[in-house]
Amino acid sequence: MAQNRAIQDYAPGTHPDLPPPVRTTGVLGWLRKNLLSSPLNIALTLASLWLLWLIVPPALNWALTEAVWSADTRKECWALMSAPRDGACWAFILGSFKLLVYGWFPEPERWRVNLTFILFAVTIFGALRENIPGKKYWLMFAAAFPFIAAWLLLGGFGLTPVDTQKLGGILLTLVVAVTGISFSLPIGIALALGRRSKLPALRAVCVIFIEFIRGVPLITLLFVASTMLTYFLPPGSTFDLLMRVLIMVTLFASAYIAEVVRGGLQGLPAGQYEAADALGLTYWKAHRLIILPQALKISIPGIVNTFIGSFKDSVLVLIIGMMDILGLGRARLNDPDWLGLAPELYIFISLFFFISCFAMARYSLSLERKLQTDHKS
């Protein structure tokens, strides 16, 4: 689209920087380029707008306008709306909220769960922020956190012991997912380094482990954990079910992390290894200072991808009878007071997973951007 601008002649080397024509930049420019640039695009834009008009207002009406936030049973809920099922009965979720979050954790001890959640948020904040003072102390706290959390949740040493069967709902989901995610990263890195080792025995062990774990579904391993492991252990010993599940989930995620990290290690130019060697750095120092920082940085998308997968895989404990948020929610659906409110439940659970996974994805994006030191600024 030509502009009627007077074309001036400038002497060579004196042409000033001019702003671009108005209608190709800014909001108008974006609209023209992305939504209205061709007849097909205009048609698609109009069709999309029409679809949004069909879907969004009724959905918002159902979820917000006609929704009932406080009631004791489903019948009461529907009585408060203009017609049954016209709105969402969020009262179901809010009424079951404590159960969905804490499971069957004894009421008087729930402050321990709250404290664990708060400390977890603090650990995440401290360990993942880059330039805070006393970073070393945050990292030490992050390393100690699993033990503090285990003590707070399971008891002993001055706190009332709580049976692991009492954990459920969001508490159980977070315990399984966070344990799996946080322990799988160091184990996965060790497996990746072991697989690339020059020692044949170590390499063989790592390969066999990784390929075996990747070759079977997680559900199979969970069944092994819940039924078969007792056959492999000395008779008479019991091994807590939750502990077995945590171990299986962690090992499963480690195998995938190992392959992602191995890809990152292979993606590093050989010259980096050589320069580190030529400077006289030992294997461990070279890996710690040069190789792993770069390899992990390259692997961030793959690692976060695996973490998100592990987070959602935590629902599979449903299969062996452990009541995570999905299991507990579905059990609540069978309560006669609240029969048939499946949409509300699944929307709530989906929101929980979506917010958690999306937060992880956005954090990883910001981390990648922050670590981007290799382009000229």
Added chain:
Amino acid sequence: MNQNTPTSSTSAAPASSSDEKIITISAMHKWFGDFHVLKNINLEVNRGERIVICGPSGSGKSTLIRCINRLEEHQQGTITVDGTELTHDLKNIEIVRSEVGMVFQQFNLFPHLTVLENVALAPIWVRKMPRTEAEESAMTYLERVKIPEQASKYPGQLSGGQQQRVAIARSLCMNPRIMLFDEPTSALDPEMIKEVLDVMIELAESGMTMLVVTHEMGFATAVAHRVIFMDEGEIIEQNSPVEFFENPKHDRTKLFLSQILHH
């Protein structure tokens, strides 16, 4: 002669090296699988001597100098560097690597660290120097290669010539006795070659023992004590630069010289 003839403040005759042998390679052979890449290498380098190794690609020149700091392993013969023989013993390898610095064709700077961190890394973690002392030493070497103002930048923000000079400073910061250069200017744009060669000449004039694989024959003429020609894994000819360029003895040397000295 090519147009990047570097300037040198001394006259054309390089200062003589000492007689003390700092590198001794004796009857060394190397294979890559079935391929016999280095054949019967015998080489002695004196302390303070500067040697330029040239030859067609695939002749084994890079492999030879990479054997000296054990980036490659030799299967037969002996290599002794400053009194330490290079064997499978890791301790010996570490000793040799801390005395031998290497500059690569692709610079191989660490992109996630600043220039200053790149240079100070080895003294801090290998020689266990305190951080402030190491950083002061690093700044001294950055001044020596004439880029102290880039200290807080990342390698990706520097030009090729600047990156290579940082790489040289990084190796020098460990105070090596020997510096190996593997085609240091081959990946540089022509206008940046001179700045790197100037740094190498200043280093040569300070008395460093240098083995340089390069095609920059002007550099050889300016500072080298010896030019070695390799082809197909063997040392074909070695001589002083003047003799080498004016009276090449073997046919392969003559052929090579005719190919590179065409302008």
